[in-house]
Amino acid sequence: MKAYDVIVVGGGPGGLAAACSAAKAGALVAIMEVQDHLGGNAILSTGHLVLIDTPVQRRNGITDSVELFMHDAGRQFAREKAKGGLIWDRELTLRFAKESRATYDEITELGIEIARIDSKPSQHTADRLHTLKDPTAVGRAYGERLKELGVDIFLRAEVDDLITSDRRVSGLTASQIMPDGSVKQFALAASQGVILATGGYQGNFELRRRHQPEEAINEHIVGVNTCRGAGHVLGASVGGDLINMGYMQPMVLVPTRLVQDAVAVNRAGARFHDETGPYAGRVESLAQQPEQTAYYIVDGETLERSADFVSRMPEKAIIRDTLAELGAAIGCEVDHLQASIRDWNAFLAGADPKDPATGRVLLPVGRRRITKPPFAALRMVRGTSITWGGLVTTLDMQVVTVQGRVVPGLFAVGDTVGGLNVLAGMGGLHISPAITLGRVAGNAAAKGSKAKPHIAAPSQSGTFAPTKPLKLVLFDLVEQAQS
Numbered sequence: 001m002k003a004y005d006v007i008v009v010g011g012g013p014g015g016l017a018a019a020c021s022a023a024k025a026g027a028l029v030a031i032m033e034v035q036d037h038l039g040g041n042a043i044l045s046t047g048h049l050v051l052i053d054t055p056v057q058r059r060n061g062i063t064d065s066v067e068l069f070m071h072d073a074g075r076q077f078a079r080e081k082a083k084g085g086l087i088w089d090r091e092l093t094l095r096f097a098k099e100s101r102a103t104y105d106e107i108t109e110l111g112i113e114i115a116r117i118d119s120k121p122s123q124h125t126a127d128r129l130h131t132l133k134d135p136t137a138v139g140r141a142y143g144e145r146l147k148e149l150g151v152d153i154f155l156r157a158e159v160d161d162l163i164t165s166d167r168r169v170s171g172l173t174a175s176q177i178m179p180d181g182s183v184k185q186f187a188l189a190a191s192q193g194v195i196l197a198t199g200g201y202q203g204n205f206e207l208r209r210r211h212q213p214e215e216a217i218n219e220h221i222v223g224v225n226t227c228r229g230a231g232h233v234l235g236a237s238v239g240g241d242l243i244n245m246g247y248m249q250p251m252v253l254v255p256t257r258l259v260q261d262a263v264a265v266n267r268a269g270a271r272f273h274d275e276t277g278p279y280a281g282r283v284e285s286l287a288q289q290p291e292q293t294a295y296y297i298v299d300g301e302t303l304e305r306s307a308d309f310v311s312r313m314p315e316k317a318i319i320r321d322t323l324a325e326l327g328a329a330i331g332c333e334v335d336h337l338q339a340s341i342r343d344w345n346a347f348l349a350g351a352d353p354k355d356p357a358t359g360r361v362l363l364p365v366g367r368r369r370i371t372k373p374p375f376a377a378l379r380m381v382r383g384t385s386i387t388w389g390g391l392v393t394t395l396d397m398q399v400v401t402v403q404g405r406v407v408p409g410l411f412a413v414g415d416t417v418g419g420l421n422v423l424a425g426m427g428g429l430h431i432s433p434a435i436t437l438g439r440v441a442g443n444a445a446a447k448g449s450k451a452k453p454h455i456a457a458p459s460q461s462g463t464f465a466p467t468k469p470l471k472l473v474l475f476d477l478v479e480q481a482q483s
C-alpha cells in the first residue's frame with residue numbers, strides 16, 4: 001500500500017489550502033478529487049471572500065477589525081437562532097477571523113487577484129467582501145503550487161472508505177477512472193492524518209430527505225453535483241458528531257455570474273426585486289408573485305458567453321427571436337415586458353450604479369444591455385445549492401465525536417464542517433473560511449495537534465448558555481469517581 005503523511009479528500013478551496021499547507025510543513029501529501037479538475041464549487045462562485053483588516057481595505061480607507069467582525073457574527077447568529085436548534089462555534093469563528101488576514105497574503109502571493117471590495121450587505125458593519133477577479137483562478141493557482149510542492153494529485157478518484165487501526169484513522173480506500181476507462185481500486189496509508197474536504201451534501205438527495213425540511217428538497221442544485229456528503233458519512237462512520245444538519249438557506253437557483261446579466265420579470269411583465277440582493281429577499285419576492293412564477297430574461301450575447309451557466313439552470317431556457325414572442329411563450333404581458341427591458345437598458349446607458357426601481361447595485365462588470373436577439377427566459381426555481389450542517393471539530397480542525405473526544409488522525413474543513421456555517425447568510429463566508437481553516441488543518445495534520453474539544457453555543461431556549469459536548473454516562477461516572 002502506498003504511504004503518505006497526509007491525504008486530503010476533495011479538491012475545493014478547503015482541500016487545496018489544506019494540501020498546500022501540509023506540504024509546506026514538510027509532509028508527503030496526496031489530494032484526491034472525484035472530478036477531472038481542481039477548484040470545487042469555488043470556480044463557479046461569485047468569488048466573494050470575507051477577509052478582515054487587509055491592505056486593500058486600508059488603501060480604500062475602510063476600517064475593520066476582528067472585534068468588529070465578531071460583533072457582526074454575534075448579531076447574525078442572534079437573528080438565525082430564532083430558527084431553533086442551531087449550534088454556533090464562536091471559538092472557531094474567532095480563529096477564522098484572526099487568520100483571515102494570512103489568507104489574503106496566501107492567495108495574493110499565489111497570484112489570485114482581488115478585483116475590488118463590493119459594497120457590504122447590511123449584515124456586515126464594514127465593507128469586507130473581497131471579490132476575486134476570476135474565481136476559476138483558485139483551482140489553477142493552487143493546482144500549480146501543489147505540483148511545485150510535489151503533492152500527488154489524483155483526479156477522477158473517489159474516496160469511498162476510511163481505514164482505521166488502533167482506533168486511529170490510518171488511511172483510505174478509493175476508486176479511480178484510468179485513462180483507458182477502466183476503474184482501479186486501491187488503498188493508501190496516511191501516517192499523520194486524513195483531511196475530509198468533500199464540501200456539502202447538496203448533491204445527495206437521500207441525505208437531504210433525511211435532514212432537511214420537505215419544502216427545501218428540490219431536486220436541483222446549481223454547482224458541482226459531486227458534493228454528496230462523503231465527508232459527512234465517512235466522519236460519522238468513525239463516531240464524528242454532525243451538527244446543524246437540518247439548517248439550510250432557501251435560494252433561487254441561479255449561477256451568480258449569470259444573474260449579473262439578467263433581469264427578472266413576473267407574469268405581468270414587471271420587474272419586482274433586486275435580482276442580485278440577499279438570497280432570503282429573492283426567495284420571499286418570488287413567493288409573492290402571481291402563481292409564484294417569474295423568469296430571468298437574458299439576451300443572445302449572454303446566452304452565448306454564459307452557455308455553461310445557462311446549462312446549469314434547473315429548467316431549460318425558453319428561446320425566441322423577439323421579446324414579443326418570448327413574452328407570449330411564457331404567458332406574460334408583452335407590452336409590459338418590453339417596457340421593463342427598455343427601462344433597464346435606459347438605466348444601463350447612464351452612469352448611476354444604483355437602479356432606482358429596485359435598489360440593485362451594479363457591479364462594474366454588470367452593465368450589459370439586453371438587446372441582442374435571440375432572447376431567453378429562464379424560470380426562477382427555489383431550492384438550495386449549499387448545505388450548512390457538518391462535523392464538529394477542534395480549533396485545529398480535528399473531528400470530534402458525539403462523546404466529545406477527538407478522532408485521532410481525522411480532520412475536516414470547509415462545507416464538511418458544521419459550526420461556522422450558521423453565519424453563511426452574512427455572505428462571503430464559505431470560500432474564505434474553507435481556505436483559512438483548511439490551512440490550519442493541513443498544518444496541524446503535518447505537525448501534530450494538541451487542540452482539545454471546546455464548547456460551542458447552542459441556540460435552544462434562546463440563550464447563548466454554553467453546553468458540554470454530549471458524553472456517555474460512563475465517562476461522567478469515571479470523572480466523578482476521579483474527582
Ligand SMILES: Cc1cc2nc3c(=O)[nH]c(=O)nc-3n(C[C@H](O)[C@H](O)[C@H](O)COP(=O)(O)OP(=O)(O)OC[C@H]3O[C@@H](n4cnc5c(N)ncnc54)[C@H](O)[C@@H]3O)c2cc1C
Nearest residue numbers: 010012013014034040041045048159199223414415430431
Ligand atoms: C453558484 C455559487 C456561487 C457561490 N458564491 C460564493 C461566494 O461568492 N462566496 C463564498 O464564500 N461561497 C460561495 N459559494 C459557495 C462556495 O463555492 C462553497 O461553499 C465552497 O467552495 C466550499 O468549499 P469546500 O472546499 O468545502 O468544498 P467544495 O468547493 O464544494 O469542493 C468539494 C470537492 O470535493 C469533491 N469530492 C466530493 N466527494 C468526494 C469524494 N468522495 N472523493 C473525492 N472527491 C470528492 C467534489 O468533487 C468537490 O470538488 C457559491 C456556490 C455556488 C454554487
